[in-house]
Structure formats: structure tokens, C-alpha cells
Amino acid sequence: MNSQKTKEAQRRRRRFRVRNKVRGTAERPRLSVFRSSMHICAQLIDDDTGRTLAAASSQVKLEKAPQGDYRKVKAETKGEARKQKRALLPDRPYGGNVKAAKAVGLKLAEAAKAAGITKAAFDRGHYRYHGRVKALAEGAREGGLQF
Numbered sequence: 001m002n003s004q005k006t007k008e009a010q011r012r013r014r015r016f017r018v019r020n021k022v023r024g025t026a027e028r029p030r031l032s033v034f035r036s037s038m039h040i041c042a043q044l045i046d047d048d049t050g051r052t053l054a055a056a057s058s059q060v061k062l063e064k065a066p067q068g069d070y071r072k073v074k075a076e077t078k079g080e081a082r083k084q085k086r087a088l089l090p091d092r093p094y095g096g097n098v099k100a101a102k103a104v105g106l107k108l109a110e111a112a113k114a115a116g117i118t119k120a121a122f123d124r125g126h127y128r129y130h131g132r133v134k135a136l137a138e139g140a141r142e143g144g145l146q147f
Contacts, residue, residue, distance in 0.1 A: 014126040022123045024064055029053050031108070031120040031147075039095035040132055042108050042140075044120055052086040054111035056104045058095025083102020086104065102139035122147045 029044040041057035051065030052091075075081035094100065112120070120140070127133045141147065 010011075011126040018124060018126070022121045023047055024121055026053075026125075028121055029082045029117060030118045030123045031145070032123045032134060032139075033125055034125060035132055037054055037096055040101045040104055040136060042136055044108070044112055044115075044117060053117060054108060054115050056108035056111055058093070058104050060093060096132075097102060098132055098135040101135040105136040105139020105141075106143045108136075109140045109145045112140075112145055113143075118144065119146045 024045050024047040026046050027050065029046050031042055031043050032045055034040070039058045041055065041059070041067055043055035044053045045051070046053055050073050074084075075084055092126055112118070129137070137147070
């Protein structure tokens, strides 16, 4: 078995080990975390019905469409072309840091309050309780969720 498959198998075992101990109900849903290299998102899930009760993410919807076709940029050098393309594309906030994770936790706590949820069971998945995952949990606690 190559190293990539071994890592994936270890992650799967870790995820199932955590998931066996954490179960979400309507009164105390499971707070599930997904972390990518660029963004982080979390959702409150009722495992009895299989429904998502509240969710929050570091990705934001674009308010306006791109101003022009960035594929048809003409420039003298690659550097100038890159700058012109970047100017045409809308700015997106970076969601792969601790600050963004804490903001997602606060946003999720607000959505949970709106849905009438005060308690949750934290499901870190196969991620370690460290860095962005920890910051999301602390943000949710600050927002009023209890684990």
C-alpha cells in the first residue's frame, strides 16, 4: 500500500473513531467541521433525521460578477497580464487562517441561536483539535454554543 492510501486509511479510521463517540440529536446536534487548504466550514447536523440545522463557511458569495473576460487580456509581459487579470477578478477573503476560523465559529453560533440551539456535540472529524479547528470551536463557544 502506498503512503497516500495509508494516510487516507488512517484518516478514515480516525474519523470513524470520533464519529462513533459523537451523535447528534435535535436538542444537541453534532457540530461537524470541514477544513480545506483555503477555507473552513462547519454545520450543525441532526443525525436522527439526517438534516443540517445551521451552517457557516469562510467562503462568501460574490455580490457582483467579474467586470470583463479575464481570458482575453493582452499585455507585453506575463507579469503585466497577471496584474490585469487580477484586477478583473473580484477580491475574495482568504479563509484558511485562524482568524477566519474564529469568525466562522461566531457566525455558526449566531445561526444556531436563530434556530433555537444552545448545545452541540463537537465533531472534529479526522482533524486534530489544534489551530483552525480549535479556533472555530472557541469562536462558537464565545458566540454562546455549549459543548
